[in-house]
Amino acid sequence: MTALRGQFPGLDDSQKGRPYVYLDSAATAQKHISVIERMDHFLRHEYGTVHRGLYRRSAIATQLYEEARNTVAAFFNAQGQNIVFTMGATDAINLVAWSWGRSHLRPGDRILVSAMEHHANIVPWQLISEITGAELIACPMDGQGNLDMESFNRLLDERVKMVSCIHIANSLGTINPVAEITRAAHAVGARVLIDAAQSAPHMPIDVIALDCDFLVCSAHKLYGPTGIGCLYGKSDVLESMPPWRGGGEMIEKVTFEKTTYASPPGRFEAGTPPIVEAIGFATACDFLNSIGMERIAKREAELYAQAEAMLSDIPSITRIGTAKARSTVLSFTMHGAHPADISQILDAQNIAIRAGHHCAQPTMAHFGIPATARISLGVYTSEEDLQLSTEALRKADNLFN
Known part of the structure; x- marks a missing residue:
């Protein structure tokens, strides 16, 4: 993988x-050459609208678009009819909140999330709670960033109708036990949504084995294009959900008196879709499959251990998030330095890391800090990258301490 x-x-x-x-893959990943070239080729030689035209180019584009859906589905061991293309993971969570949530939640119902969620898995549920009268509650975590499963099981009762949980926490690197969470939630009749935005690029995911009702991800973190992601949903659950956006393509018949709607996934894909982005998304999945997700997970675990060891050699650095199960994300603070200063010092040495609250302000509040610096790994990360970043952090340490 070093040649990648x-x-x-x-x-x-x-x-x-x-x-x-580049150590900010948790924010967005760099794009593989196969994705760039495939999208370029489609735009130059195959572009057309989908599901509408009877001419050759439209037929080609439609076939490629639906093949892309099937490729993305296979990446998660799903079927094409269970994959809805969205604008990204955030859009997919909003889809579930506004379609499933608005039609299924009632006053007194509860939505259970973890305390380490990205804002994208908090705010949509708050918005829908204000409309439906449901209550959003958060399961706490401990001082290392482990989800408190005793509290989770205590909070999980028949009032909980949805459990929506991040798989790998973008601000901490915690790997949550989503299979265990799903089993427990189903035991009380709750639906489960897994936010796989951070996990999908780094480990194999099998939605059938997980038995989750929903799973969301974004292509741009999978070395694919921006502006597209997907929602996986079980067939019966998707069938129970009304449209949340209206327009062309998501209909069967329209009159001024009444409209009937298409079956999923088309019911949730109003308007002209992101055609070239879907093809780029599928190409990114093909690229990852060509390496093997197990191989990627193993290699990144080795790099993660090296990165942890390197950071531990700098006394002024405090790790934020040391859960028992963790992966690909290393958040930290440095005594005497604001995370923004650390990021700027590293940027001057052509090293990109993230600094801020990482769209996880409740997590920062839990640890009593405003922000962290964050290193996150990708398939292209090398030992040299880690060595150079550690040397730069030592220079920052010398400057501030």
């Missing part, structure tokens, strides 16, 4: 003799 770096054109960005070290 050369397959990502965005990493070819040396500055003053320093290679570009």
Whole structure:
């Protein structure tokens, strides 16, 4: 996997003799050359609208679009009819909240999330709670960033109708036990949504084995394009959900008196879809499959251990998030330095890391801090990247301490 770096054109960005070290894949991943070239080829030679035209190019585009759906579905061991293309994971969660939530939640019902959620898995449920009278509650975590499963089981009762949980916490790296969570939720009759935005690029995911009702992800974190993601939903659950956006394509028949709607997934894909992005999404899945998700997980676990060891050698650094099960994300603070200062110092050495609250303000509040610096790994991350970033952090440490 060490040769992969050369397959990502965005990493070819040396500055003053320093290679570009990109350690912000949890925010967005660089794009693989196969994705760039496939999208370019489609736009040049195959582009057309889908599901509408009877001419050759439209037929080609429609076939490629639906093949892309099937490829993305297979990546999660699902069927094409269970995959709804969305604008991303955030859009997919909003779809579930506004379609399933608005039609199924009642006053007194509860939505249970974890205390380490991204804002995208908090705010949509707050909005729908205000409309339906349901209550949003959060399961606490401990001081290391482990989900408190005793509290989870105590909070989980017949009032809980939806459990919506992040798989890998973007701000901490915690891997939540989503299979256990799903089994427990189903035992009380609750539906389960898994936010796989951070886990899908880094480990194999099988929605059938997990038995989740919904799963969401974004293509841009999977080395694919922005502006597209997907919602996996069980067939019976999707069938029970009304449309949440109206327009072309999601209908069977329209009159001024009444409209009847298409079956899923088309029911939830109003308007002209992101056609070229869907093809890029599928190409990214093909790229990851060509390496093997088990192999990726193993390699990234090795790099993660190296990164942890390197950070532990800098006394002024405090790790934020040391759960028993963790992966790909390392958040930390440095004594005497604001995370933004750390990021800027590393940027001056052509090293990209994230600084801020990572769209997880409740998590920051839990740890009593405003922000962290964050290193996150990708398939192109190398030992050299980690060494260069550690050297830069030592320089920052010398400056501030």
